[in-house]
Amino acid sequence: MGKARRVSVSAGNYYHTKETDSIYLKSDEQYNVSLPSLNGKIEGKVNQYYIIKEIDSGSYGRVYLVYDEIINKYFACKMISKSRLKRNFRLSRLARRRNITGEEEEQYDPEEHLLQIKKEVAILKNLTKHPNIVLLVEVLNDTREDNIYLVFELCEKGKLMDIQINKKAEPYTEEKARKYFRDVVLGLEYCHFKKIIHRDIKPDNILVTADDNIKISDFGISYIFNEDQEDATISNKNASPLYLPPEACSSDVPYMKGKAMDIWSLGVTLYALVHGYCPFEDADVINLYKKIENDPVVYSPTISEDLKDLLSKLLQKDPEKRITIQEIKRHPWVTEHDTNPMLSTEENCIYEDITDEEIENSIQPGFMFVSKVNIKYIFFYSFLIKTNNILKY
Incomplete structure (x- = not known):
């Protein structure tokens, strides 16, 4: 008896997802970088993340192993093309429209193709407290960029x-x-x-x-x-x-x-x-x-x-x-x-609602906020705010 695992919800185990509306560095150049436990060429870089290699492909994005040079830690990053999402959404929408009425409809909400991504982000943010749900660490969404980057904790053994x-x-x-x-x-x-x-x-x-x-x-x-x-x-x-x-x-x-x-x-x-x-x-x-x-x-x-x-x-x-x-x-x-x-x-279990507003604002560009991040990240970025006035919450 007594083997049941208890789930701690203390402040030290409470996570937040950092949401960033600005990509301040993007490069497709290959880097010769020596990283912990890994030597060789790096495929590119986005902000502080070195893109190392593709490790999987999801339902609507490719997943890469990345390395955060600020905190010296590996993560998994899902890269999702907004233009590809939009194209696929319009094709499927027009196909459904033809099946129903035989007519095409060209007008639609320009952000509608992002609803599925917004919903996934809102769900993950709401489930982050649980140790058996993958942790979403950061969302990078710049209106000037085609890709959305979802940075997750790395599960080293994979599927x-x-x-x-x-x-x-x-x-x-x-x-x-x-x-x-x-x-x-x-x-x-x-x-x-x-x-x-x-x-x-x-x-x-x-x-x-x-x-x-x-x-x-x-x-x-x-x-x-x-x-x-x-x-x-x-x-x-x-x-x-x-x-x-x-x-x-x-x-x-x-x-x-x-x-x-x-x-x-x-x-x-x-x-x-x-x-x-x-x-x-x-x-x-x-x-x-x-x-x-x-x-x-x-x-x-x-x-x-x-x-x-x-x-x-x-x-x-x-x-x-x-x-x-x-x-x-x-x-x-x-x-x-x-x-x-x-x-x-x-x-x-701990209960919190997911509202329609949370889904709508889950990856809203032009507004940088932190709703969930590992507590040690907060201390680090707070230091940056005081010294360089780089980040804003």
């Missing part, structure tokens, strides 16, 4: 697992999978408590730090529901096909419950961790959807009965019968038959 169709990954032991799964459950419970449905839980969006802690990332298609609602009602079925629940694969179901969608994806993720592949796979999306809707889940004979029982409840095809977060936290496989209890909701 939890690389899942590809018809290719088996090395599965984790049940003990290792349990450790990671418990962290994801706490992060997901926090999201749901804050009225956020992630909608894309999968190993690709679960990152691992150097000290083996789990961080949920990529809130690009997340859904925010109202405070007076117990759950979200979602009609948009666009998400990663391998992790879609049966109700999202059916054309007969117009609306879905958000929490149950996340629970199914969580189940597919746990299944993948101990099998090395997803429970349903097919290169053809239509066939994949049929399998998810109709085929039974096949389990490896090597997994324990407790784990099989949990997976069967996570991968319950009827969303009304699917296990809940609270039931997951009490399951014998998760708690090792009550010898390793999980944190209570009260210990794990």
Whole structure:
């Protein structure tokens, strides 16, 4: 008993995201720079960040390893092209318009294409307190520049697992999978408590730090529901096909419950961790959807009965019968038959609303402010203000 991890919310662990409206230095020149633990050429530089190399590509941006020369620390930076976003948005909008009316519409809000980015930033700023949610450190958005730069804490071990169709990954032991799964459950419970449905839980969006802690990332298609609602009602079925629940694969179901969608994806993720592949796979999306809707889940004979029982409840095809977060936290496989209890909701969660105004102002140019930054950053930049009058809060 007593293994449950407590979450500290003291001032020393409270983070803020620094928001900067000015890019005072940008260079695509290659630098020969000697950095801690890394020697070689650097691809470029933005403000104090040396751009080292591309490490991943997200749903709407490329992710680079960067080095902050001011505080001597590595970060991950997602670079998003505003012009590309705008072009893709207009094409998709015109396509939808033609399908509905057969007419094109050229007038639209010039900032509308940034709404998805604004929403992700607002969500991340609101979730920053939790140790199992990736930390957004800084947002760089200059109206004169094409790129928006989102600087995140670096998760050195990368993705939890690389899942590809018809290719088996090395599965984790049940003990290792349990450790990671418990962290994801706490992060997901926090999201749901804050009225956020992630909608894309999968190993690709679960990152691992150097000290083996789990961080949920990529809130690009997340859904925010109202405070007076117990759950979200979602009609948009666009998400990663391998992790879609049966109700999202059916054309007969117009609306879905958000929490149950996340629970199914969580189940597919746990299944993948101990099998090395997803429970349903097919290169053809239509066939994949049929399998998810109709085929039974096949389990490896090597997994324990407790784990099989949990997976069967996570991968319950009827969303009304699917296990809940609270039931997951009490399951014998998760708690090792009550010898390793999980944190209570009260210990794990802190509540704050995300308002429409916060989404609108999440990356507003022309106004520099700090809403969340690591406390040690505050001391450093306060010193700069006093001495050079460079930054303004």
